[in-house]
Every structure is written in C-alpha cells, then in structure tokens.
Amino acid sequence: MKGFGFVLWLALLAGGLGAQPAAAPEPMAADPLKIIGPPLGQPVSPAELDGCTKATAALLRCPVCQGLSVNDSPAPLAVKMRGQVRELRAQGYTEEQVLAYFEKSYGQFVRLQPPFAGINWLVWLAPVLGLALGGWLVLRLLARGASKGATAPATAGAAEDPELRAYLERARALSRQEHNSKENS
Amino acid sequence: MNRRVLLAGLLLVLPLLAVLLANLGRDPHLIDSPLVGKPAPAFRLAKLSGGAPVDLQDFKGKPVVMNFWATWCVPCMQEHPTLAAASQHLRDEVQFLGVVFDDEEQRVGSFVDQNGSPYPALMDPEGKTAVAFGVQGVPETYFIDRQGVIVSKYVGPLDPDSLARELQKAMGGTR
Numbered sequence: 001m002k003g004f005g006f007v008l009w010l011a012l013l014a015g016g017l018g019a020q021p022a023a024a025p026e027p028m029a030a031d032p033l034k035i036i037g038p039p040l041g042q043p044v045s046p047a048e049l050d051g052c053t054k055a056t057a058a059l060l061r062c063p064v065c066q067g068l069s070v071n072d073s074p075a076p077l078a079v080k081m082r083g084q085v086r087e088l089r090a091q092g093y094t095e096e097q098v099l100a101y102f103e104k105s106y107g108q109f110v111r112l113q114p115p116f117a118g119i120n121w122l123v124w125l126a127p128v129l130g131l132a133l134g135g136w137l138v139l140r141l142l143a144r145g146a147s148k149g150a151t152a153p154a155t156a157g158a159a160e161d162p163e164l165r166a167y168l169e170r171a172r173a174l175s176r177q178e179h180n181s182k183e184n185s
Numbered sequence: 186m187n188r189r190v191l192l193a194g195l196l197l198v199l200p201l202l203a204v205l206l207a208n209l210g211r212d213p214h215l216i217d218s219p220l221v222g223k224p225a226p227a228f229r230l231a232k233l234s235g236g237a238p239v240d241l242q243d244f245k246g247k248p249v250v251m252n253f254w255a256t257w258c259v260p261c262m263q264e265h266p267t268l269a270a271a272s273q274h275l276r277d278e279v280q281f282l283g284v285v286f287d288d289e290e291q292r293v294g295s296f297v298d299q300n301g302s303p304y305p306a307l308m309d310p311e312g313k314t315a316v317a318f319g320v321q322g323v324p325e326t327y328f329i330d331r332q333g334v335i336v337s338k339y340v341g342p343l344d345p346d347s348l349a350r351e352l353q354k355a356m357g358g359t360r
Contacts, residue, residue, distance in 0.1 A: 030226040030317030063321040076287045077321070080312035105226070105319035107219040 032088060036101045039092030053086040056095045060085070060102055061112050069112055214347065218319050218338040225251070225329045226317035230284065230307035233293055239307055241333065244280045248355040249329040252281070252343075253320050255288040256296045261324045264342035265300060271348055272304045279352065284309050286323045328355040 044052045057071035062078040070078045070085070081102065088098045102110045114120040220226075229240040241249070252268055254261035272281035281304035285293050290308060297306055309315055318327060319338075326339045328351045336354045339347065 030228055030313055034227065035317070063319075077312070077315075080287075081316060083311065084313060084316060102316070103219075105218075105220060105317055106321075107217075107319070 032091075032093065032101055035104055036093070036097050039088075039094070040097055041092045041094040043092040044089045049086060049090055052089045052095075053082065056089060056098050057082050057085045059095070059099060059112050061110050063106055063110065212347075214339050214341045216338050216340045218335070220319055220327075220335045221338060223335060224333050225249075225327065225335050226314070228314045228317070230309055230314060233285070233290065233297065233306040233308055239282065239305055241329075245333065246331050248279045248331055248352070250279060250281045250348075250352070250355070251284060251318070251327040251329060253284050253286045253315055253318070253323050253325045253327075255286045255323050256292045257288065258323045260342035264324055264344075265302075267343055267345050267348055269301065269303055271345075271352070275352075276303075278356065280304075282307060284314060286315050286320065287312065326351075328352065330355050330357070 054071050058069045060070040060081065062068045062070050062073035062075055062081075064075050064077050065073045068075075068078075070081045084101075085098055088101060089095075093101070099111055108114055108120075114123055116124060225241060227241055229238045231238050250268070250272075252264075254265075256262075268281060268283075272279070275281075283302065283304060283306045285306055285308055293306055293308075307314075318325075321340070324340075324342055326343055327335055328337045328339070330336050337351050339351055343351075
C-alpha cells in the first residue's frame with residue numbers, strides 16, 4: 001500500500017510537471033515568419049551552411065562598426081546577427097529574405113549594396129559620373145595648355161596686364177633708342 | 186574665371202549649409218528608425234526574477250517604455266535612477282521593461298539586488314529581440330503607445346526632461 005501511494009505521488013508529480021510547460025508559454029523572440037513570411041527557398045544543408053552564412057553576412061553592414069560587414073566584424077552585435085543569418089538560412093530563407101529581415105529593423109542602411117532603385121541610382125552612378133567629369137576636365141586643361149604652348153609668345157602674360165604692357169613698350173622704345181644712338185655714334 | 190569658381194563653390198557649399206541649418210534644432214538622441222510609426226515587434230522574454238515570461242501583448246492599452254541596457258554600460262547606470270523613479274511614479278499608467286543586452290544573468294542579478302529595479306529585467310540571450318528592434322548599442326529606449334506602435338527611439342542615457350517629453354508622445358496615443 002505504501003508502495004502504491006509512492007507510485008501515485010510520483011505519477012501526480014510527473015503529471016503536474018508535464019502539465020506545467022503547457023500552461024506557461026515558452027519565451028519567444030521576434031518571429032521571422034511574422035516579419036518576412038514563410039521561407040521561399042530550400043533549407044540549406046549543413047555542409048553548405050557555413051558558406052551561405054558567410055556570403056549573406058558579407059552583404060550586411062555591422063550597425064556598430066565603421067564600414068565592416070557582419071561577416072568581418074567581431075562586435076557582439078555582429079556575432080548575434082551572424083547567428084541569426086545562419087539560423088534563417090538553415091530554415092530555408094533566401095539571401096534576399098534574410099537581407100529584408102534585417103532591413104525591417106535597421107533600414108536600408110544595413111545593406112552594404114543598396115538596390116538599384118529610386119535615389120540609390122545616384123550612389124551607383126555618382127562615382128562613374130564624377131570620374132567621367134574629372135577626366136573630361138583634365139583632358140580639356142591639357143588640350144588648352146598644349147595649344148597655348150604652341151602659339152603664345154613668351155610675353156603672353158604681359159598682354160593681359162595693361163601696366164606691364166606699357167612698361168614693356170617703354171623699355172623696348174628705350175632699348176631701340178639706345179641701340180640707334182650707339183649706331184649713329 | 187574667378188566668378189565661375191565662386192559660383193561652383195557656392196553650388197557645392199549652399200546645399201551642405203542648408204542641410205546643417207535644417208538639422209540645427211534637432212535632438213541628436215532621437216534617431217530615425219524604420220520601426221517608428223510601426224507596430225513593435227512581438228516578443229515573449231523570460232524575466233530575470235523567474236516566473237511566467239513577459240509578452241508585449243500583455244500590456245495592450247498601456248504605453249510601454251522599453252529600455253535596452255547592460256551592467257557593463259556606464260550611461261545605462263546613469264539613467265537607471267531616472268527610469269526607476271519614473272516607473273514607480275507612473276506604476277499604473279505606464280509599463281516599463283528593461284531588456285538585458287549582451288550580459289550575464291549573474292551580473293544582472295547582482296546589479297538588481299544592489300540597486301533595485303521596480304520594473305522587470307528581461308533576458309534576451311541570443312539578442313533576437315534587440316536585433317528585431319534595430320538596437321545598435323546600449324542604452325537605447327523605445328517608446329510604445331497604447332496601440333503597440335513605436336512612437337520614438339531614444340539613443341543614449343535618458344534625463345528626466347527627455348523621458349517626460351517622450352512619455353508624453355507615447356501616452357498621447359489613443360486606442
């Protein structure tokens with residue numbers, strides 16, 4: 001009888017313990033399903049997971065670093081983000097979905113390669129346009145320098161300065177005068 | 186030629202000056218976030234003190250002040266008395282929550298034992314809730330209105346005036 005009571009007590013205890021987790025909800029972090037929907041790809045195999053995680057994390061900016069990707073940064077936040085990238089890729093979320101997941105909370109700033117859309121075209125085109133404009137300016141200056149060098153007299157600067165021009169004319173006249181007087185004597 | 190150089194310089198400098206002037210009166214602690222104006226990400230986090238996990242849904246109809254902090258963060262220690270006093274004063278009107286960012290449970294426990302905390306300290310061991318809120322560092326505080334919408338994000342230690350101003354925004358929300 002004593003043994004039966006002990007077994008009953010154990011069963012009640014086990015039942016009580018078993019019922020507890022169902023009554024108290026488990027902790028749950030932000031659910032990607034609610035943020036970016038269901039995975040659109042296939043779960044990545046464990047063999048490929050490291051490579052996929054690195055490739056996706058390399059496209060994310062570490063929010064607390066200076067120009068470092070989540071893949072390259074040792075910052076605790078980047079480590080946490082890397083862990084989440086790994087988890088999401090393992091679940092079958094595509095690279096674009098993972099980037100969108102972080103973009104929802106950090107904004108487009110978190111993408112190291114902003115998409116070719118809207119005003120972002122400027123980011124991609126500005127360096128090319130700047131380079132083209134700089135090249136055109138350099139070529140134009142070089143061409144102008146070459147044409148000036150070929151045609152301009154040594155006193156080209158004097159022609160632009162009226163005072164200097166007057167001085168030069170006076171000096172030339174004096175020089176001619178002196179030359180003539182020497183020849184006459 | 187000189188006039189042309191002056192014009193080109195002005196074209197470059199004037200837009201920069203305009204941007205600087207437009208932002209002159211702006212509070213540098215109030216940082217733009219894509220989540221401002223949107224519903225706060227859902228979460229259910231374990232309390233340091235144990236017991237049932239805390240779910241954001243539990244506080245529907247009540248403004249929530251969500252403070253991300255850590256014991257290794259000096260500005261977090263500076264703002265703690267401000268937050269503690271406000272949470273006690275507004276116990277019935279506003280729910281304050283402290284989410285621990287990148288810290289050890291034992292250290293957080295010692296801090297809470299020594300300094301006290303009138304509001305729950307929630308553990309986010311994998312940092313998923315922090316990432317979902319777009320946390321970049323600590324302290325960062327999110328003000329959530331009665332409808333569960335984030336009304337502002339404050340970066341840095343809160344002083345009583347800033348806390349009152351942001352609280353007013355969160356409490357102004359209607360259900």
